[in-house]
Amino acid sequence: MAKYKAPLRDMRFVLNEVFEADKLWASMPATAEVTSDLVDAILEEGAKVAENELFPLNRTGDEEGCQFNNGDVKTPEGFKEAFTLLSESGWLGLGGNPEFGGQGMPKMLTVLFEEMLYAANTSFALYPALNSGAALCLDNHATEAMKEQLLPAMYEGRWLGTMCLTEPHSGTDLGLIRTKAEPNEDGSFNITGTKIFITGGEHDLTENIVHLVLAKLPDAPAGSRGISLFMVPKFLINEDGSVGERNPAFCGSIEHKMGIKGSATCVMNFDGAKGWMIGEPNRGLACMFTMMNYERLSIGIQGLGLGEVAYQSAMDFAQERTQSRSPTGAKYPEKSADNILVHPDVRRMALNVRAFNEAGRAFASYVGMQLDMSKYHEDAEVRNKAAALVALLTPVTKSYLTDRGLDCTITAQQIYGGQGYIREWGAEQYVRDARIAQIYEGTNGIQAMDLIGRKVVANNGEYVKLFEADIRAFMAEQADNAFVQPYLTKLDASLQTLSHVTEGVLARAKANPEEMGAAAQDYLDLFGLVTYAYLWARMVAVAAPKAADDSSGFYDAKVKVANYFYARILPKAASLAAQVDAGAETLMAIDEALFYAE
Template sequence: MPTYKAPLRDMMFVLDEVIGTSRVQSIPQFSEVNRDLIEAVFNESARFTETVLHPLNQSGDKEGCHWHDHAVTTPKGFKEAYKAFVDGGWPTLTGNAEYGGQGLPNVISMMTEEMICSSNLAFSLYPGLTRGSSIMLERHGSKELKDKYLPKLIQGTWAGTMCLTEPHCGTDLGLLRTKAELQSDGTYRISGTKIFISSGDHDLTDNIIHFVIARTPEAAPGIKGISLFLVPKFMVNEDDSLGERNPVFCASIEHKMGIKASSTCVMNFDGAVGYLVGDLYKGINNMFTMMNTERIGVGMQGLGIAEVAYQNALAYARDRLQGRSLTGPKYPDKPADPLMVHPDIRRMLLTMKSMNEGCRLLAAWVAETLDVMEHSSDPVQKQEAEDFVQLMTPIIKAFLTDVGTEGANLGLQVFGGHGYIHEWGMEQFARDARIAQIYEGTNGVQALDLIGRKLPAHAGRFLRRFFHPLDAYLTQHATNIDLADFIQPLAKVYGRLQHATVTIATKALGNADEAGAAATDYLRLFGLTALAYLWCRAVEVAQAKIGQGEDDFYEAKIHTARFFMTKVLPQSSALFSQIMAGAKPLMNFDDKHFG
């Protein structure tokens, strides 16, 4: 039976000591967000996720969701857990106070989201999609729609979905066929089929609010003709009570590799009443407000799975007796030594630990900047923050979910044959993690977004929001002897990233395939560079704290950073070589030779 313990000490290290909350606290509405408040929220979140959500993870996977007569029932215990989730106020954490939210910053909610994903990834999708729905509606909906639907979405008493994919089109949304026909009363009738709709139907809430992209009859072909509509499962009366059922139904649920307690639905819209959200033909732009929120959330799913996989692999490696140390028995009084004595086991554990803790730093850096983007009153500061978030969103989504799958598989490997057996829970982590690399835009699509859209945007302005802080940091610490072992690897990988950026930009001008061929390797190189920078900052903090108490914690930080710099970061050399090899090895390979 797997276990989970929220990594509260590391989360506080990230927020209170490395990333800090000073920029966020400078925003008037967050001026009272201090260490005591953050610790109180984290402690209660840990209690809830460890004692309520995690015990349902394996049973929910085993039972899965049930579909009958167009309705979905979630596994035993999920409905009660969701009610407790709502009663505890967790859906309202970052919501606008005007509509019943608590108005707390993203730097807090990002960490609580990690805890939810670690404890029960399938459960996390229900409130996660609702949060994205409420953010999108608040930014683009009319006052009438916001007043009617936002309070209950933010409070979690109603759920939200995102309905994009159709049977014949996934990433290429310009091919969609769902129709929206204007009615005399200003509403629209929505007709079509959507597939792979997470939380499309369930029994956790009384109403589900679908956000659907569709095309009006006169609309231009392609994505330019797509509009966005709000389609409730049940109509809402003037007094906010629920009315008649809207003709939108779940035709079936998918039987999946993982996240089996999350309902993934085929949804039929049979002339369902819908309300336009935002302007006509701006549906893709409006929907991407939600999509980008979800992409960051999916990144936290990767980190959440990697963390719980690491915790269980570490516990097993300490307990399991297997073989003797290569340098002689370390526990001669026992029939064998624990797995921990073996170098390859330590390699896997330290890879997981260094990547997890580095990715937590990266997530917090982006979350802090997201708060500045959303709430700062300084237009220059706000624009710079938005540039950074735009740049880092595909990296958070793709890099962290790659780390999640890799971490889950490393954790399973530590268990050996027992990792392949259901009762230990490791194989579920591997299955659950895998979808995060696929939905909300596959990681290949994220890499293309980074290299094709974000890098050239505004003549490289987005990229400067990352490069400039690294330039300044390397200049500041160029002669810092205490940090030399960490600054030098950072300088090398940063140089490779700069060189790769210029090379790709130059080659792609003559052949777009050059960008496509380099995209995935480039995103990985970018992610590793970001972690190297953040590990340097973490070491800087840890070195200053040695001798002030908690020496074991801070020494572990320094040793983990050293492992990352010497055993993980060298991947950047191979990635750089792959990028520099260009598109020819891929595109000059004749199709007939694939046989």
């Protein structure tokens, strides 16, 4: 059956030993009060919530799903009570602005708590995740009056936020949206239009819902330059902050989905609903990107969390499942057969999942570290460099973590054999829940295009050079660490491969713009693979010197998983490089008409 225990030992290793987060936080006044003791207490309590309150609701929530009845949505049994517990315990404001009641915890910590939520119950986790993104958008772009009105209630969990972008005819190309915003004399706007795929658009968890809606003014320019952003509450808000009359923002239906069935995915109809502008007219998309980029990291962590719970559940199964004997003779002679982990191919599957999960956790923390530095560091040069790395790595985080997350859930399911295909064992739910993460918040193909187009070609590879400099600085620091030398040699080779491929794409893209699209997905996969090699080297640099004196085996296992990654996964960089270098010709040579059946 499914099993989950928050991987606190590994989380602490990444946070405290690999990235030395306490030293970073102490160096920045805004985070100076975040101590190791406080972080440990938050992680311990977060694990209890995830394991004891949310995980038991995961399968029942999938079986029951959300129920739609005449505009109202009921979440699965137990969701409301669990949400109330999270709200009353302050979890919804963990990373929020302290000026408005948030706790102001750094991103390096909140990414770990998010992983626990997604691993324990992905459907449930989406409600607070969208709320955090909406609150971040408001904190960055709303007026002080609007922030004072909304943020305390959102941090307390009395109200929840949503993101309303997609329309039936407009997904990636938001410039095509038709939702209209007609100005009123009192400064409000009447919002009219239909939005689809709205996570948490309607539910029974809170007394109010705060919709962030993209719409166009009557005189708006065409395309994406004519989009404005509006705050549209489910219930109008009285001057004293209490909930007032119903706003005509109604749920028309909920989607019947492959997975995340406990998450209400709504069609929202805005029938002249009152809204208030956030930010400047026709600058709404720029404001919304604050939320979208937050959600892209969050959805990447969804892939990581599902990979982790799938791995733990599969290992629990493998420990008990017996089939045949080890190739080298019986390992459990007292049993009629050995457990399946004695078989090399089962080990291969398990190590593939573990290697990607542990590197993914380090990756999410690394990006969290850059976010913290870009926001809180006193040195402007450090802030700017960190912000550039965040821009570069955001599409990689969303795409690579979710692609590998699906791979990990499928591989973990395979370990079960036939039982993995049966609902009662839980493995198939993780596959279904992971699949959406590659699609929403900008499909992974769009993320790859964002990486190659905006983050590489547009600045002639300058962001990539910054990242390469960070890796080479680490390599120089470890020049005298004998434990890590074999890894550095291979890391250097993979980094040179990435540099060569980047230069090739830059050169070809000047002559043919199709080269970017042709290279995009393979380039992102190569970038992610080299990034994971870097992070595994960083983990080995810490773990290897401690392995001999560690009776628990934690550090020794860390080194051995790193060895597996470098020996059996990193070599795929060569084939990815060859695929990128193949160019656009073979993709574009076939006539479009030949794709269709006659």
